[in-house]
Amino acid sequence: MKFYNSLGPNPRMVRMFMAEKRFTVPKVDVDLRGGENRREPYLKINPSGQLPALELDDGTVLAEITAICEYVDEVKNDTPSLIGETADERARTRMWTRRIDLNIAEPGTNGFRYAEGLKIFQNRIRCIPQAADDLKAVAREKIAWLDALMGDKPFITGAKLTMADILLFAFIDFFKGVGQPLDPACKKLTTWFEAMKARPSAAA
Template sequence: MKYYTSIGPNPRVVTMFMAEKGIELPTVTVDLRGGENRRAPYNVAVNPAGQTPALELDDGSVLTEITAICEYLDERYPEPTLIGTTAEERAATRMWVRRIDLKICEPLTNGFRFAEGLPLFEPRMRCLPEAAAGLKACAEDGIAWLDPLIAGRDFIAGDRLTLADLMLFAFLDFGASVGQPIDPRFTNILRWFDAINARPSAGASKY
């Protein structure tokens, strides 16, 4: 297998996932700022959507999208699992990943793309600068919703580290670097964030 990575929170999720599981793969770094992901051969031979990360399998086929890549790797390398060992655990992980993605990660990322990231992204995709402030507010609403739900527990899905933790951490850490820091009033999120940030996978994946 071969792993295509770059700067940005999406590939960082997969990099942290692999670090937590002790997976080491041949890696190709794609120059996102230089637009390598938006031109051939990458957007022809690897990912026609022009995004990272991507995982080239042994048969030459390619997986994209962080949840698909991580679930595949969890099945190929089942110990330690970051998705779940039972149907109930896997369902809970997927539920929390979906909630975090829709309520926090997506609006946070697009809030950046349509504001601070506009010079980079405007030539590459449809941008809505007028929506930036509202999207950032939506991301903060999502954080406010999650904060009381994780009071008294170490991880998003309960008592086990999952993909949901790695996804939320990577995006919140990215947000803090582009003008969307975690509000100090979200004490449960900050406690959780500091604990994940202390894990070796967070340092190993820092771009």
């Protein structure tokens, strides 16, 4: 089994998830900045050219972060599930993971790609520079929306750490380094972020 790793919030999210699950696997670093992921031989491993990817012992390749995390959660079943132990818990985790992915991670990341990251990405993907500011605004608005819903919960879905928390942490931490810092007015998420940052897995 191999984990194809690189810079960026997507691989970091999976590394942090694996660390929480105490799941260890050999890592192969791929040069994202140099575009190694957009050419052979990596394209034979993952035709989408995206990172990360997890190659299983039988040669099967998993290449979407939530799919990789769900696989790890199931096969490493001697540790608490980060998806959920019941149908209700799993549904809430998946609901919030999707909301965070679609409404915060994707628009914020594309806002970066189309602006600060344009020189890196303009020859790799279709970029829409004129959309960058609006996409960043969408992410900010949804972060504020989520902050208002946090209440006294220590984690996104309630009392337990889940995949939703790990996904959001990886992207909020990435955003602050590319001109999209967490608004201090989001007091609940600021407290949550500091608690997440203090977890040993955050260093993965």
